[in-house]
């Protein structure tokens with residue numbers, strides 16, 4: 489794609505998205521962070537709050553897009569870039585398309601739910617706004633954060649197994 493060659497992602501918004509992802513991790517959430525920028529100005533920021541909010545809607549991108557809409561006073565985020573540490577899910581890729589986000593820049597692929605071409609492609613549906621895509625930006629930093637989080641989850645499970653994984657109690661004599 490011709491535009492892809494001309495476009496250079498910026499480090500600062502992705503570094504901020506990584507910072508937000510680390511905040512999420514410290515709060516016990518899957519570490520995902522997102523930032524919406526336009527012409528270098530940050531318009532919205534978000535991080536995963538699914539557990540604390542107990543809401544399936546509380547994804548980083550939704551929060552960042554919502555803030556940017558509030559900041560601009562419009563649902564149309566034309567000319568805006570969404571930086572996010574993990575490939576957006578169906579809901580968030582859909583929100584970016586609905587908000588007319590110009591370009592999505594993400595770090596790590598999500599083979600399970602990534603909807604920018606990995607598991608499915610929500611951003612190139614015919615007849616809808618077409619968001620441009622830059623995948624794999626600062627991928628290693630983004631991926632490391634996620635894999636570290638899931639490793640420590642698994643380690644915690646091994647240390648404190650759930651009752652179903654414990655050996656059966658011996659019957660009283």
Ligand SMILES: [Zn+2]
Pocket residue numbers: 547548549576577578579580581
């Ligand atoms: Zn999402």
